Amino acid sequence: MPATEYLTITNFEELKDRTFTVVSSEPPVVLKLVEVKKMGSGEREGGAFSVLWQGPSEPFLPQSIYRFSQAELGEHELFIVPVAEKTDGFQYESVFT
Incomplete structure (x- = not known):
């Protein structure tokens, strides 16, 4: 499992349509x-990229880590x-990036 700073677009492309759990939220x-x-281009291996998640209506997660x-x-x-x-x-x- 790569450290966050070493995650690449490939790591996420392989997981498209899969679920992630925000464990630091209460409730998760x-x-x-x-x-x-x-x-x-970007400074990380493979260049810059974005990922988009779909979540439920409740609870709302404000911008944060x-x-x-x-x-x-x-x-x-x-x-x-x-x-x-x-x-x-x-x-x-x-x-x-």
């Missing part, structure tokens, strides 16, 4: 990885930003 919140998008857990990826602290409200809940984005 399950988010589904719905999009992985390359963003051009959260501890995520995922079976294949392990636990990582990720900064997420709410970017959209859909009929089935909120979407959150993380950008890796």
Whole structure:
């Protein structure tokens, strides 16, 4: 399991449509990885990219750093930003540069 600073777009592409649990939220919140998008150059291996998660309507997660857990990826602290409200809940984005 790579450290957060060594996560690449490939790590997330392999997990598209899988669920992640925000374990630092009370109660824990399950988010589904719905999009992985390359963003051009960046300082990390493989360049910059973003990931988009779909979450429930409740609870809402404000912009912050959260501890995520995922079976294949392990636990990582990720900064997420709410970017959209859909009929089935909120979407959150993380950008890796």
